Amino acid sequence: MGGDHGPAVVLAGAAIALERRPDTRYVIFGVSEATLPVLERYPELKKVSVFHHCEISVRMDDKPSQALRQGRHKSSMWRAIEAVKTGEADVCVSAGNTGALMAMAKFCLRTMADIERPAIAAIWPTLKGESIVLDVGATIGADAQQLIEFALMGGAMARALFGLERPTVGLLNIGVEEVKGQDEIREAGRFLKEQPPPRIDYHGFVEGDDLGQGRVDVVVTEGFTGNIALKTAEGTARQIAAYLRAAMTRTLLAKIGYFLAKSAFDRLRDKMDPRKVNGGVFLGLNGIVIKSHGGTDAEGIAAAIDLAHTMARTRLREEIAADLASFHGRVTGEATESSESSIP
Template sequence: MPKKVRIALDAMGGDVGASVVIPGAAISLTRHPDTEFLLFGDRSVIEPQLAKHPALKAVSSVIHTDVAVSMHDKPSQALRRGRKTSSMWLAIDAVKKGQADVAISAGNTGALVAMARFCLRMLNGIDRPALAAIWPTKHAKAVVLDLGATIGGDARHLVALAAMGSAMASVLFDKARPTVGLLNIGVEEMKGHEEIREAGEMLRAMNLPQLDYIGFVEGDGIGKGAADVIVTEGYSGNIALKAAEGSVRQMMDLLRSAIEASWLSRIGYVLARSAFRSLREKLDPRNYNGSVVLGLNGIVVKSHGGTDADGFAYAVDVGYEMAKYDLLNKINQMLKSDGGTLVPASATQEAVS
């Protein structure tokens, strides 16, 4: 019998907690029936929701805790107050103990990254975690990282991001050698900060067999699908993410206003309804929910806190695929593939202090 994928869920995380987490898990279970769940949170809240989904209840275990990390807690506060007792911590700790293959939370991003780093520690040779997410492009999808887990980074950090992002893309897109680009202010080799130029030189010289480095990519290249993986440090990555989210909302608002402007435009909408439906599906953020916290000695997925059940289901799908297709092993292979350039011989695992 094939091995089950065991998923630990922070059932109290997000804007509304179990009322989204439980039905979202139920939706994902229909797509991945070889899944089992560990649900961490308040039993009195979880069990009424679970009773509505018998198939999910049959493959789930509830681990009670009435401690939940607030969406407004600072990471340091969450570590002090919620360490070893909160639903978020317990879900991550289940991965550390081998009780689960992946932990998923829609809770406080800073707290999740801090707790995951403290509990699981970093992979050998990786200094800091990174948030990697799926991004819609003109023809398909791309993996973009770092989207704000940490700020700044030298050339070796960017190269490590390229390696980890490539491993994630190979799992999601079933590509043996994903294309990788470095986000920059221009495609010319002399442009950008010294760290970006140095990282580009390193990636060209290394010529890693598991990724195809194509050079620098400008901001508009992300949506055009210039590469399967776009790499940047967390500050510019988070700005790019928020700018893209805002642009999509603005475009949809302007489109709605234009459609409602006259009876003629309403008729045009009716005639082109299938095209508008396709556009809405393509840009629906729920279909790209689920950021992977890369660089950890374990798999952790961050769902958007304000998503609905369908959106949370996509985050569970991402976690399932990362575990099922052995993301950690692929990352370790990438980090060791150049005889120590990515992972210096002196590198050791570290814990967050």
């Protein structure tokens, strides 16, 4: 029911994803009057789906507290998340209200042990392939401890998704020098450097122009900065695509040149298409939730479902839990040893 277009786009995307991954099975939550007529258009999708009617749906402009208060146990969003909690579904995908989705997911699934705040992790296309950037909008601001937790969660996701043994992690900052940036970032960087986590390689600070270069496998920041960076990158990609379209159709010679180089331009358009990397993963919860952009089309929804299909087959939560337990245990142990050694 979420997103700018509701069931028409969400179910069309589910149908596309089913063609690519025929082993997928769907549990669909929505208002019958809006959902079932659309589902009838996709007979193959209907065959592999279980539908649950819900009394209400969360609106895109609802405040998170309002959605949580009015939508618990009744809304399609809550019941989709609850299906993950009960085991009816392996992963929840929603294009709905981000704040409401996060509030409900935290309330229903709860955060994992040793996690103060969950984060939204996005797949970021780079010149070297793909990176993971987090947080891209779960919460505003983060202290050093939370940035360190983001680094551990991002590293675990990179291992699970990319098959990396020791992913490289960088903290997004206004410069690479250790004296630059806010106190929280410098404190987190100092800690990661002096007490490196067991299964990631801390690279140091990275700047905004390093994101597209693929300088590191995981870029860590707080939600306000991360969301602006994400939206800026998406807008820039659309801007460049518009420039290219205008340039290639301006004159007859340009049109001929475009025709001769069409395959190259098609590859470029595919690389720059934000829909291909649609879907943010909620990390730090006792269950997997994928947030799709609300304004995307069916291809974007399909990409988010593809990501969900992949994430459901990883041991992401186990990886995160093991890393956090190891890291916190080691830090606590070192703190205890330091305290004991100071006793006369």
